[in-house]
Amino acid sequence: MDWFPLWNSLRIAAISTVVIFFLGIWAAYGIAKLPRLVKGVLDVILTLPLVLPPTVVGYLLLRLLGPKRPVGLLFLQLFDTKLVMTWWSAIFATVVVAFPLLYRTARGAFEAFDEDLAYAGRTLGLPNRTVFWRIRLPACREGILAGTVLAFARALGEYGATSMIAGYTPGRTATISTTVYQLWRTDNDALAFRWVLVNIAISAVVLLAVNFLEKRDKKRVRKGAAA
Amino acid sequence: MSLSVDIRKTLGAFHLDVSFGTDGDILGLLGASGCGKSMTLKCIAGIERPDEGRIVLNGRVLFDSAAGIDRPPQERRVGYLFQQYALFPTMTVEKNVRMGVLRLPKAERDAAVDAMLETMQIADLRRKYPRQLSGGQQQRVALARILVNRPEVLLLDEPFSALDAHLRDRMQLEVMDILRDFGGDSLLVSHDRDELYRMTDRIAVYNDGHIDALDEKHALFKDPKTRAAATLTGCKNLSRVADLRHENGRTYFTAADWDLALSVAGEREGAFVGLRRHYVELADGPEDGNTFEMEIVSVAEDPFEFIVFLRRPGSAAKPLAWTVSKEVYRALPAGRLFLRLPDAALMLLRE
Numbered sequence: 001m002d003w004f005p006l007w008n009s010l011r012i013a014a015i016s017t018v019v020i021f022f023l024g025i026w027a028a029y030g031i032a033k034l035p036r037l038v039k040g041v042l043d044v045i046l047t048l049p050l051v052l053p054p055t056v057v058g059y060l061l062l063r064l065l066g067p068k069r070p071v072g073l074l075f076l077q078l079f080d081t082k083l084v085m086t087w088w089s090a091i092f093a094t095v096v097v098a099f100p101l102l103y104r105t106a107r108g109a110f111e112a113f114d115e116d117l118a119y120a121g122r123t124l125g126l127p128n129r130t131v132f133w134r135i136r137l138p139a140c141r142e143g144i145l146a147g148t149v150l151a152f153a154r155a156l157g158e159y160g161a162t163s164m165i166a167g168y169t170p171g172r173t174a175t176i177s178t179t180v181y182q183l184w185r186t187d188n189d190a191l192a193f194r195w196v197l198v199n200i201a202i203s204a205v206v207l208l209a210v211n212f213l214e215k216r217d218k219k220r221v222r223k224g225a226a227a
Numbered sequence: 228m229s230l231s232v233d234i235r236k237t238l239g240a241f242h243l244d245v246s247f248g249t250d251g252d253i254l255g256l257l258g259a260s261g262c263g264k265s266m267t268l269k270c271i272a273g274i275e276r277p278d279e280g281r282i283v284l285n286g287r288v289l290f291d292s293a294a295g296i297d298r299p300p301q302e303r304r305v306g307y308l309f310q311q312y313a314l315f316p317t318m319t320v321e322k323n324v325r326m327g328v329l330r331l332p333k334a335e336r337d338a339a340v341d342a343m344l345e346t347m348q349i350a351d352l353r354r355k356y357p358r359q360l361s362g363g364q365q366q367r368v369a370l371a372r373i374l375v376n377r378p379e380v381l382l383l384d385e386p387f388s389a390l391d392a393h394l395r396d397r398m399q400l401e402v403m404d405i406l407r408d409f410g411g412d413s414l415l416v417s418h419d420r421d422e423l424y425r426m427t428d429r430i431a432v433y434n435d436g437h438i439d440a441l442d443e444k445h446a447l448f449k450d451p452k453t454r455a456a457a458t459l460t461g462c463k464n465l466s467r468v469a470d471l472r473h474e475n476g477r478t479y480f481t482a483a484d485w486d487l488a489l490s491v492a493g494e495r496e497g498a499f500v501g502l503r504r505h506y507v508e509l510a511d512g513p514e515d516g517n518t519f520e521m522e523i524v525s526v527a528e529d530p531f532e533f534i535v536f537l538r539r540p541g542s543a544a545k546p547l548a549w550t551v552s553k554e555v556y557r558a559l560p561a562g563r564l565f566l567r568l569p570d571a572a573l574m575l576l577r578e
Contacts, residue, residue, distance in 0.1 A: 119274045120313035122300040124376050125330040134326075138317040 001191070004171050005179040006198060008087055012162075012175060013155040016094040020151045023095070024102035025137070025144065032110045043107075050100035054160025057096055061165050065092060084165050087173050093161035098154040102147035109143025110136075149210045153203055230380050230412045234270050234280030234290075243267065243277075243436045249380075249412040255423035255444070256416045257459050258433030264416040265310075268382040271414070272307045273300035284412075285379055306378030310385045312369035314357035320344075320368050321353035327376035339375055347371040362390045363398050370405060381406065381413040387422060399425060420461050424448065432456040454576045457501040462574070463548050464502040471496070478575070486544035489517050489573060497575030504534065506572035507549040510565040517568040521547075532556075537566065 031042050049057050065072045065083040072083045083089060113136060121131040137144065159177040166173040168182055176199050183192035228251035236243045243263040247254070256264040269275035271282055271289070279292040284305070289298045315323050324343055328336045344350040347367045357365055366386065373381070386402060387395045403426055406413050417423050423430050424444055431441040432455065440447060440456040451457040457465065466484035473479075473494040481488050482500050489500065510518045521537040524546045528534075533556040536546035549566070 114311075114313070116309045116311065116313040117315060119269075119272070119300065120307065120309060120372075121315075121326065123272050123274075123303070123305055123307045124327050124372065125301045125304075126326060127301065130329070135315055135317075139315070141317070 001194065002171070005174045005176045005195070008173070009156055009175040009177070010202075012087070012090045012094055013152055015088075016091050016098060016155045017148060017152040019091070019095050020099050020102050020155075021148055024099055024106050024147065024151070028103050028106035028110055029132075029136075032107055046103055047100045049096050050104075054093075054097055054158065054162075055164060058093060058161035058164030061092055061096065061161060065089075065165070085167050085169075085173065087166065090158070090162040090166040090173065090175065093165050094155035094158045097158050097161055098151040101150040101154055102144070105143045105147030105150070106140065109140035112143075113140055145210065149206060153206055156202065156206075157199070228379075228411050229283075229285060230271070230414075231281075231283045232267065232271060234267070234277035234282065236266065236270065236275070236277045238266075241436055243270075245431075245433075245436075245438050247431055247438060247441055249414070249429075251410070251412055252428040253406055253413045253415060253426065255427035255430040256414060256433055257418070257420060257423050257430050259418060259459070262433040263436045264433050265384050268307065268384050268414060268416055271303075271380070272305045272382060273298060273303050274307075304377070304379045306373035306376060306381045308366075308369055308373060308381070308383045308386050311389055312357075312365045314365055314368055314372075316357055319354050319356055320349060320360070323357070323368055324372050324375055327372040327374075330376070343371045343375040347374075361394075363394045366390070366398055367401075370402070374405070374409065379411055381409060381411065383413065383415045385416055385418070387417075387419075402426070420459060430460075432459050434459075450574060451501070452577060454499045454501070454578055457499075457574060457576050461503070462501040463504045465576075466500050466545070468497055468500050468575070484545040485547055486539060486542050487517075487519060487568070489568065491570050491573050491575065495575045496577075498578045499576040501574040501576055502547065502568055502572055504548040504550045506569060507537075507547065507551075508567040508569055509555065509559075510567040512565055514565070514567065517570060517573070518565055519568075521564050521566050523564070526556075537564075 027046060031039055031046075034042070062084065063069055067073065067076050067082050067084065075081060075083050083092070117135055117139060118131050121135045122128070126135075157177055159181065162175060163178050163181070166175075168174055168178045174182070176195055180192050180195045180199070183189075183195065229249060231248040233246040234243065241261075241263070243266055245263065245267055256267065258264050266275055270277045273289065276297065277290060277292065280290070281288070281292070282290040284303070288294070288296050289303050290296060315326065318326070321340065321344065324340050325336065328339050331339060341350075344353055347370060349364065349367050349371060352360065352364060352368070357368070360368065383402070387398060390398055399422060406426070415423060415427055427444060429442065430444050430447050432439045432447070432451070432453075434453075434455040439453045440451055447456065448460050451460050451462065454465065466482040469481045469483045471478065471480040476494065477490050477492055478495045479488070479490045480500070513520070519539060522540045524536040524538055526533055526535050532553060533551050535549045535551055535556065537549055538544045538546045
């Protein structure tokens with residue numbers, strides 16, 4: 001069994017989760033502060049990939065990044081590299097598709113944040129940066145953590161947009177989900193089933209890890225009570 | 228030690244327009260909720276921005292719209308105690324207090340935190356999280372975090388409203404000690420006149436965005452000057468004034484709502500008259516000067532006193548409330564009842 005699709009899926013999911021983490025927090029925090037109308041419009045645009053079929057996202061990305069399209073062409077001329085049909089092309093797809101999951105949970109957490117905590121930090125002389133990273137973000141960590149894991153899981157399972165923008169090249173762009181489809185299509189049912197099991201195992205581990213982290217968090221608080 | 232505030236801010240239909248100063252003393256801001264007391268504190272702390280005006284703390288200009296100065300909260304050196312204390316929920320008591328010393332040199336931080344935890348008697352709570360503490364403990368942690376930061380002024384926003392009644396009395400005493408030790412200017416916001424009377428030197432009465440009265444607390448309670456200030460300082464008996472005239476150095480008028488003809492010494496003016504319900508006196512019989520025969524309309528019993536509602540026999544006027552001890556009430560004469568509204572207790576008030 002060639003393990004490349006596992007490795008490829010994991011690195012795509014990991015990189016896009018990092019990108020989504022910062023992008024999602026930045027967008028959620030920035031948008032929570034905007035006036036209501038602008039907030040509504042941006043919110044729709046950023047959440048749209050959640051409800052659009054992944055093939056529509058893939059289509060739109062190809063129109064933007066394809067070698068004959070504006071961004072793709074510019075990139076090709078500047079760096080002599082195509083933005084599509086490489087392993088990392090899939091990152092564009094997974095970032096766009098999984099982004100709303102983190103963005104929405106993080107925004108909910110930011111909006112529920114008690115602003116007095118930030119004011120308290122600022123009157124104590126803490127720089128705004130410190131207030132954000134040490135007070136606001138930790139207070140919202142449950143929502144952000146949940147969103148991050150969901151985004152990772154979604155990125156790991158992305159199929160539609162990924163297959164359109166990165167294609168399926170064994171050993172180069174194959175991911176678990178595109179491999180399962182290819183194996184099934186070519187009547188290799190036994191191997192497809194193995195990959196299905198692998199995928200289920202990874203997803204289960206990820207979800208278990210979240211539960212473990214949450215429990216440890218609560219335990220730490222209880223231990224403090226006994227001290 | 229001084230703070231001077233002169234600010235205006237409009238928020239929708241609400242206008243804040245206040246001006247006051249402190250001089251090393253404790254000033255109370257008294258008013259109903261939504262009257263602008265908390266907004267004033269937030270403007271001083273730099274959390275809210277006034278539309279215009281000037282705020283100066285110990286000679287440092289914190290805000291001056293004309294000069295384009297608006298110092299960020301970090302540079303104002305203001306200790307702000309929030310209503311719900313705003314302890315950082317993800318940090319232990321010790322870490323919360325430590326956030327107050329981050330601007331001190333590294334070498335001094337540990338000692339400053341330890342000393343403050345001792346002073347506030349929260350050293351044994353240092354590893355606990357805020358949600359594990361009682362309301363009183365949370366308040367002490369919040370005060371420790373503020374004081375360790377060495378602010379130049381303390382702003383306390385309804386500091387006892389989140390506490391149970393029995394805890395409130397004890398924390399008031401503790402906080403009074405803390406304010407005395409602090410020694411700088413302090414502003415205390417509350418809607419509780421008793422609390423402010425106990426804890427402050429002077430009181431500013433807020434009414435819908437402006438200060439109705441600002442005076443030394445004894446003087447304010449004795450002569451609130453305006454109807455709003457009288458009500459907020461707990462005056463329960465209020466009547467419109469009619470037919471006011473001056474004669475032989477006295478002021479004669481009719482308390483229209485009570486249907487009583489009254490007089491007070493001096494040539495005074497006022498659209499309303501107020502009388503605190505403790506100050507009605509029992510008279511032996513018909514006398515000169517604000518003494519009337521009254522009948523009891525109704526009686527309410529409190530744990531340690533009665534509140535008796537009175538008016539002229541046969542009248543349909545608004546009853547006067549009289550707070551009377553249980554002994555005096557039980558010994559009231561069986562027949563006709565005469566009561567005196569003492570000259571000095573009648574407060575003539577502006578609208």
